Amino acid sequence: MHRSHPRWPLLVLLVLAAAFENFWMWPDDGLIFGLPVNLAYHLGLCVVASLALAAIVRWGWPHDAAGD
């Protein structure tokens, strides 16, 4: 196995994938900020994913690509 990437970003991916399956909210058709709650939740998830990726790029960049 080629190991250039740290392991913790994979954990972040698994957490985001688990958060994607927000089954406890699926039947709810209420609105929040004028948006269906499920749509608002998934919009928020996109923002959280971007923040998590910023952390990965900052602290989890593959060691063999650091100088490229």
Add this chain to the structure above:
Amino acid sequence: MVLPVLAAYLALVLGVGLFGHRLFRGTGEDYFLASRSIGSFVLVMTLFGTNMTAFTILGASGEAYSRGVIVFALMGSSTAIVVPFLIYYLGVRSWQLGKRHGYVTQIQLVRHRYGSDLLGVLLFVVVVALMLPYLLIGVKGGGDALAVLSGGPDGGLPSWVGSLAVCAVTYVYVSYGGMRSTSWVNALQTSVFLLFGVAAYFAVMSESGGLEGAMEQLRAEHAGMADFGSDRFALFQMGSFLLLPLCTGAFPHLYGHWLSARSARSFRLAIVAYPLLVAAIWFPSVVLGAAGRLQFDPPLDGPILVQLIVANTGEILAGCLAAGVFAAIMSSLDSQILALGAMFTQDIVRHHGFHGTLREERQVWFGRLFVLAFLALTFLCSLVASQSIFALGTWALTGFAGLLPMFAATLFWRRATTVGAAASILTAAGLWVWFFWDSLSFAGPYSIGGSGLMPVAVIVPAATASLVIFSLYTRTDRAAGGWWSAAS
């Protein structure tokens, strides 16, 4: 007024594309990879623009018109989560290896890694076959959009005119300017469709009583459009669609853009910005599609998004928004046909035919001719294709997702063997054909047995299992050992 604005936009795209040719250095690497010189901003715009197709703009809004806001999660947020990680893992590693070994296509990587010409040919055949439905959604989308914009079924232009215009414009600037023109035009087109996507959202929503009013009305009048459902069908759909964006890691046209980056650091902006850009384009697309249900009753005469634009905006704005739709379509089509040309030139003409006996410039001409023939075939298919853009797109993405286990193992798993890789490709291709055949006798949107489980949820695990089992039970290739030592 719509058609002149659209014609002006197409002329602008051609102008930018042809300008890129002025910097052409006359080598294959410059034509196909812009001499690996693309910086962060153009890279993020071109990666994003390439991945956002007619599937996103027309397909997503059309599907949201039928199924409601769940479409944002099915393909929007799933893409926002999965694709940046593919760039982080596969993109950066592919760029490093591409630079080190001088690769232009992913087939070169696979052939070199496993030391097998036969595997390269197998992959070429499967990838080219999968590109047909993927190109088809852009060509068909262009035709459908122009037909509605020019007046619809009563007096408007026939669909084939728009399909032909999209093929012709894209072919000219790609074959003339290569990767540099494609990347520049993509940066322009991505800006255009983001800008006009947001403009379309505000223009249409202000006519529909604002976001809150439209969503409230949607909830009251169309049960199920504002929630995600609660049954096993919803569970299987959400689980399946999280796997579909894996296709991005196996797209030949994305691989080409990865290799065109100036440095590994150029990927950082793309990784971080990708989820926000996805939200910026999928949100208006899905909300407009769902809200379209309030203005138009089924069956529709054409794409819902285009109908909303025509019905709710002035003619000039409609022309600009139409340009945005065409921008989304062409920003993918150009990269796809460039990748096809690169594969045919590098992996067939050069590797199996005329290497050393044919000038590099002449080899590029073979690629252009192949692309012309392939586009002609796609255009002919668009005249008879009856499936929706969303359905066509889903089948193409499913096939590419099935190739991802093999590509990931090629880059990261030393124990992967030629037999394992071939078994993985054949398993994915065989199951794809099986499910596609099964879908032909299925009424409505296809899922396995009508359960909600999509074929991708079976194909990806099966392709992974084949790869692992056959690799563990066959000997590691000697050529792979040498490649791996050099690549580590």
